[in-house]
Amino acid sequence: MPDREAAASIPFLPYGRQEIGDTDIKAVVEALVSGWLTTGPRVSQFEQAFAQHCGAAEGVAVNSGTAALHAAMRAIGVRTGDEVIVPALTFAASANAAIYEGATPVFADVEEDTLLIDPASVKQRISPRTRAIVAVDYAGQPADYDALRQIARSRGIRLIADSCHAPGAIYRDRKVGTLGDISCFSFHPVKHMTTCEGGMCTTDDAEMAAHMRRFRNHGIDSDHRSREAKGSYAYDMAELGYNYRLPDVQCALGMAQLPRLDGWVTTRQKIARFYDRAFARLPQVAPLYTHSDRSNAYHIYVVRLAASLDRDRVFAALRAEGIGANVHYAPVYSHSYYRARGYAPGLCPVAERTSKQILTLPMFPAMSEEDVSRVVDAVTRATA
Numbered sequence: 001m002p003d004r005e006a007a008a009s010i011p012f013l014p015y016g017r018q019e020i021g022d023t024d025i026k027a028v029v030e031a032l033v034s035g036w037l038t039t040g041p042r043v044s045q046f047e048q049a050f051a052q053h054c055g056a057a058e059g060v061a062v063n064s065g066t067a068a069l070h071a072a073m074r075a076i077g078v079r080t081g082d083e084v085i086v087p088a089l090t091f092a093a094s095a096n097a098a099i100y101e102g103a104t105p106v107f108a109d110v111e112e113d114t115l116l117i118d119p120a121s122v123k124q125r126i127s128p129r130t131r132a133i134v135a136v137d138y139a140g141q142p143a144d145y146d147a148l149r150q151i152a153r154s155r156g157i158r159l160i161a162d163s164c165h166a167p168g169a170i171y172r173d174r175k176v177g178t179l180g181d182i183s184c185f186s187f188h189p190v191k192h193m194t195t196c197e198g199g200m201c202t203t204d205d206a207e208m209a210a211h212m213r214r215f216r217n218h219g220i221d222s223d224h225r226s227r228e229a230k231g232s233y234a235y236d237m238a239e240l241g242y243n244y245r246l247p248d249v250q251c252a253l254g255m256a257q258l259p260r261l262d263g264w265v266t267t268r269q270k271i272a273r274f275y276d277r278a279f280a281r282l283p284q285v286a287p288l289y290t291h292s293d294r295s296n297a298y299h300i301y302v303v304r305l306a307a308s309l310d311r312d313r314v315f316a317a318l319r320a321e322g323i324g325a326n327v328h329y330a331p332v333y334s335h336s337y338y339r340a341r342g343y344a345p346g347l348c349p350v351a352e353r354t355s356k357q358i359l360t361l362p363m364f365p366a367m368s369e370e371d372v373s374r375v376v377d378a379v380t381r382a383t384a
């Protein structure tokens with residue numbers, strides 16, 4: 001392993017990185033001088049383009065993936081006293097959004113081989129208070145939506161797809177973005193495409209889309225542009241909403257990025273195949289399983305280390321070689337905020353056990369073959 005000084009001179013390979021090119025810069029500059037910085041024509045253009053890309057009827061742009069989840073909770077009618085079932089292994093926002101609306105997250109366990117929400121665990125968690133299930137397309141693979149939809153339909157509850165990891169992925173010939181009653185996306189720089197910060201909800205339900213557009217604008221029934229077009233000043237605030245608007249300048253960036261999304265997903269899949277082949281030779285390192293009826297968009301590339309290895313030691317060894325390994329995630333309920341609310345260890349044994357063995361390795365479209373080989377070599381050394 002290189003010493004500290006040598007390590008400092010090695011370029012750091014982050015676990016994810018955005019791509020910004022000339023077309024992005026041009027689009028942003030055009031928006032900046034267009035006269036519309038926010039709530040202008042680019043918002044609905046981006047919404048339509050993104051929804052069309054997914055095959056959904058409606059897109060609602062918001063200023064983060066978290067805001068998308070919050071808007072989805074409001075649109076499906078999550079209220080104080082409700083329960084929302086969420087996988088234990090996800091980013092905290094998947095669960096936090098339920099709390100924003102006064103509901104209680106109920107954590108479901110994950111499948112051992114994919115770390116996706118386990119439908120059998122979801123079934124066990126359903127109660128008369130369950131209002132919704134949040135499916136998370138962990139790492140980029142769609143959850144088992146047919147099984148989840150069947151559970152949801154039979155109990156009259158809603159299905160929200162937290163697809164922040166999976167734009168461009170496919171489940172049984174159906175595109176991510178059409179798999180839940182509402183699907184939520186993030187355009188944070190580490191995701192597949194970026195608007196700096198940003199997010200989107202997609203749905204086929206026009207009423208829910210209208211509700212989410214109102215919700216992202218303080219609960220007000222019209223926006224500045226539509227009032228200007230009508231020559232009117234009057235508006236009504238029909239419910240308590242938030243300022244979750246995504247500015248025109250950021251929508252311009254989103255529109256410039258969108259045509260490259262599919263190509264980026266293909267490149268991520270190629271990198272994943274390279275990793276898969278290399279790690280097949282390492283008995284101590286197991287990539288997550290991808291089902292043959294799904295395509296994986298690989299937001300992150302996660303491996304599971306043998307229980308005999310010390311994950312934190314491997315992590316430190318990789319970091320010492322300039323490899324930006326990471327961990328996604330500790331179970332959400334292990335965070336102190338959740339512990340203070342009474343969540344205790346033992347709720348989701350698979351998530352708790354596997355979360356101590358997982359490592360996220362660098363994965364972004366601009367990685368060269370040399371970069372990928374460098375990661376493989378470092379993992380080989382660190383796990384020998």
Ligand SMILES: Cc1ncc(COP(=O)(O)O)c(C=O)c1O
Nearest residue numbers: 064065066091093164186187188
């Ligand atoms: C699964 C998941 N859900 C929600 C979010 C929240 O997205 P944002 O950071 O855009 O608020 C993220 C972001 O990391 C995520 O990974």
